[in-house]
Amino acid sequence: MSPDSHAFIFLNAFLINNFVLAMFLGLCPFLGVSGKVKTAWNMGLAVIFVMLVSSVCAFGINHLLVRFDLEFLRLISYIAVIASAVQLVEMFVKKFSPALFRTLGIFLPLITTNCAILGLALFQTNREYDFTQCLAFSLGAGAGFTLALVLMAGLREKLELADVPDTVTQAALSLMIAGLLSLTFMGFAGLGG
């Protein structure tokens, strides 16, 4: 696979350089919202959606900024766009599907401060992806985030029943599991060739 092909970009963001386990992006929801598989799944879907929207917006904005020689405004405009994209998604979901809105609850607005979203926008700019590559990248990154979150939630549901020493606090235990998951994901590095 050539490194520019869409399939490779997707796989790379999905497994090889998983946003959570290899790049350490979006750790707050990864540790905070991974208590139950159901909520983890919903959170993942919301993140995929916001990633797609903000990736498309960031692509457009970057073109505008480059045209007018205003690259130093990139960071400020990206963060503003992500914040408004999340706000927009929130209003949209609230209007058209109140049931989904209730399930997502507080997680929707919190996506704004998820560094995976801003990271995605910054990486796609640094790597100079074209429009369809951006789409593949954001889908892969979102799917990878969801996969990591659901895996983690599944493990933590099992751990509820495990007998662990009480000095190993909740956070230390979660980090240990995350480390093991990250080790297994390193096995995918061979896929890159």
Added chain:
Amino acid sequence: MATDPRAPETLSLATFTQGVWKENPVFVMLLGLCPVLAVTNTATNALAMGLATTFVLLCSGVLVSLLRKIIPKQVRIACYIIIIATFVTIVDYAIQAISLDLHRALGAFIQLIVVNCVILGRAESYASKNPVTNAFVNALGMGVGFTLALLCLGVVREVLGFGSLFGFELFGASFQPWAVFALPPGGFFALAGWLFLFALIRKRRTAAKPEESHVA
């Protein structure tokens, strides 16, 4: 922050020390973990990241505190984010000018300081309610605490993963580096190890106290 959050705090040593130890952003509050794990594979990177974050914390803390009576309540978060993003852009260009190698090593994580929840958390819960000097001292404490935590991780990971410290070789040529600590999983393991250590110390302390009172 245990007192009434709306009343401005009087300036004391605790304003500084709470960020360093009692409310250490990384080890106690588990905030801003993304840069903590991502750029601490060497002690140099960890120190640079810590200093950059401290600078943004200080500047945004002071500016938010100066503007706290002007910023309308409804749009305050957006204002804070814009202020923080401005200073992060300054840091980003400054590091690029000072050391291009360092800029490459830290990569997008300099720009990602914007979404570091430690900074927004300080702006929202402290700088927006306190006078400038308090905000400055508090932000300095938080920054020092954050830098120390990053250094703790960076030193462990560099010594084990590369067998060096700040780039200087520590062991002879026969040293076999424990490569996993230089790789992503090592970040998780190192932080889990530190948290475990602190939990152990805390447990020892609470276990020791009742005995003392019993003796007395």
